[in-house]
Amino acid sequence: MVGKRIGGRVYYYLAESARVDGKPRVVGQRYLGTAEDIAAAMSGSAPAAAGARHRSFGDVAAVWGTLQRLDLIRRVDVVAGAQRARPTLGFHVALAVLHRATAPDTEFEQWWSGCAAQDLVRPRPPKGAITAANHQRALRRLSAERITGVEAAVAEAVRGLLGDDGTEALAVDVAQFAAFTAADCTLVGRDVLAGLGLVVTRDGAIPLASRVYRRSAAPTFGALAGELGGRYPDADVTLVFHAGQAAQLDLGARSGFVGALPLADHPELLARPAAGHRRVDPERFAGLTALDTRAIVDGVRRRVIVTHSDTLHAAQQRAFTDELSTAVRELDGLAAALAAGTHRGDRTQVRAEISRIIRGRRVERVLGTTLEGTRAGEIRLTRRVDDAAVARLGDEFFGKQVLVTDRDWPVAEVVTAYRARTHLESTFRWLTGAGPSARAEWTPHRIAVHTLVSVLAATVTHLMRREADRAGMNLSVAELLDQLCGIGETVLRHRSTGGRPRTRRILSDRTPRQQALYELFGLERYAPA
Known part of the structure; x- marks a missing residue:
């Protein structure tokens, strides 16, 4: 143990020594505090915390871990090409998806300043680099070509994770996707209702490709499904429709x-x-x-x-x-x-x-x-x-x-495929919260970026839902994230005894289901030591 005099007071450190190149060196040290702090700790009466705050941990850690498994940052940066800006576009897209999946009803900067993401995400961004203005400026670099490339790159990652289970897909239509206030001067004050066509994996209904459209000029469902299915000629795509769409389709001549x-x-x-x-x-x-x-x-x-x-x-x-x-x-x-x-x-x-x-x-x-x-x-x-x-x-x-x-699947699999649209509608209601702000001017580019982030958030959360289902937990996306959000983190701040105030992070107690999810998504690697 060594002591250092700072500002007239002595602060003690536990030092670890070892020989380096044959000479003794201090290779590590741990701050212990003042003599009074050490005495209080020895007597079992450590100083009381000066303050505490609680924040959700499990949902942020699980979503971030899934984004890492998909290698999202690198894949987006490959699509974007050479970049001078730091953090990169891939990092900002990952943050946008993490925000949408875990706190869709909060403003971005408020979320970033108060959640556990700052302690989890890597690479750690420079201090002050993550602001709402910088974030929006970065997302403006998502051109139409880059959006298409990002969606394709993430779909490739999903199919790679699923293996043979990713070779079959469903084409579905989410008619009630969002309502945007148009920026077009001819449409001021009018809401543009948007639907979303999707190709999703048959296993887990994980989005692979999307197309947003104005409901006032909606394509026929058959044409929409054909367009999206054409992006995956190597996949066996099954059309999923509800009773109101049946009249649009000639089922006598259609297959799949x-x-x-x-x-x-x-x-x-x-x-x-x-x-x-x-x-x-x-x-x-x-x-x-x-x-x-x-x-x-x-x-x-x-x-x-x-x-x-x-x-x-x-x-x-x-x-x-x-x-x-x-x-x-x-x-x-x-x-x-x-x-x-x-x-x-x-x-x-x-x-x-x-x-x-x-x-x-x-x-x-x-x-x-x-x-x-x-x-x-x-x-x-x-x-x-x-x-x-x-x-x-x-x-x-x-x-x-x-x-x-016309499929010969077991009845349970037919029901699962038909209910994929219902699950997706529920997911997008969760992810978009109250929906896009009516005060914003939703240009075509902003709508495209909003759609990409929403679809990627659905991709990540449906991948998580599939894994939970395989572990015996049949949960909707909202139920899954609610359970994970219940795994909280308390940050205790101790009074300063010189230098920076000390903090201690501890996780809340967990229910049996939360513990199962904690283990399923490997959250111990993000937990405080």
């Missing part, structure tokens, strides 16, 4: 698809008894059963799968009950107004009012009305709810979907 059909188009399938359904996968799809059969679709006999979800059934039952209650309440109000003479409309006007109230197709099936009288002021209304019709409606429609495919 999984989608939903409008329920009303196949009443004979919906009427099949529930006894014919089989459980799909109780662990992955709790309460889901399916009937795997055949039906004529667009003139061709196709494989169809009728699914029933207990969760969806309960949600649709609640929504229908609310809708029916509202209609009954309004009809009772109309009947009371007619009886009191405050509604003086003729029969035509009253029928129009009834049609407005029960305009929902399913409400019309269970709610009957009768009008008596012909002249204004004498018309009376009675209504009735057909309980048997309500029961039939629940048995035939609630909780059901009719999926169609």
Whole structure:
């Protein structure tokens, strides 16, 4: 132990000596403090901390570790070419993705100054180099060609990590991607609604390629899927569509698809008894059963799968009950107004009012009305709810979907492929938070950069979600990041005894699931010593 006198006080260090080139040298030292500090530590009464702050650790560390596995910084810098600026464009893109994935609702500079990223990211940027202005200036170097190159380079990394599992892909459409306030002077004050076409891996729904489009000039889904699928001619791309898109596609002449059909188009399938359904996968799809059969679709006999979800059934039952209650309440109000003479409309006007109230197709099936009288002021209304019709409606429609495919995959894999779009929509709602700021002027370039960062954040988080799923944790992206965010870090600041104040970082206690994620993503390498 050696002591150093600084400012009239003696501070002690634990010194480690060794011979270097045959001569004794100090090869390491550890600060111990003043004599009083050492005495307090020996007695078990170390000085109390002068302050503390808590910050999330697990989500930042896990996302950063995944970015390193994808080698994102180097790959972006290869696409960008020679650069004089430091930090490089690749570093700024990595920071943008890390920010979007872990704190999408915060301003960039606020996030950077208060999160654990400063202690984790490498190479460590020069002090003061990371500001919102510098960050935005760097991202402006993302030309259209570089954006395309970055997306392709990251997709190559993903497919490399997945190996044979990356050779099959899905083409999906996320119609509700974002709403931008246009910078075009002809569109001032108007929102530009944007959709997003994606090619994603079949295993994990990890984005590989994207195309943002204005919904007012949206391409047909078939054309969009063909364009995106053309970027991966070596992959087997399956088209995934929802019931509203089925009419755009000639399924009789198409191959390679999984989608939903409008329920009303196949009443004979919906009427099949529930006894014919089989459980799909109780662990992955709790309460889901399916009937795997055949039906004529667009003139061709196709494989169809009728699914029933207990969760969806309960949600649709609640929504229908609310809708029916509202209609009954309004009809009772109309009947009371007619009886009191405050509604003086003729029969035509009253029928129009009834049609407005029960305009929902399913409400019309269970709610009957009768009008008596012909002249204004004498018309009376009675209504009735057909309980048997309500029961039939629940048995035939609630909780059901009719999926169609030409793939011979197991039922669970068909359901997984169809639900990829739902998972992606949920992910983008999480990543974009409240959405792009309405105060900003969203030029085409800014929209392109925003889309790239969002897609890369989805790529990283879906890769993480796939790994968690393989470890037996079936979580959405939002649930996964919420669990990781719960692994917090407390930074304790001790009073200065000369020189810089000392700090100590400790991690919070973890639940069993958080501990499993901690081990799965190797977070111990980022943990404080």
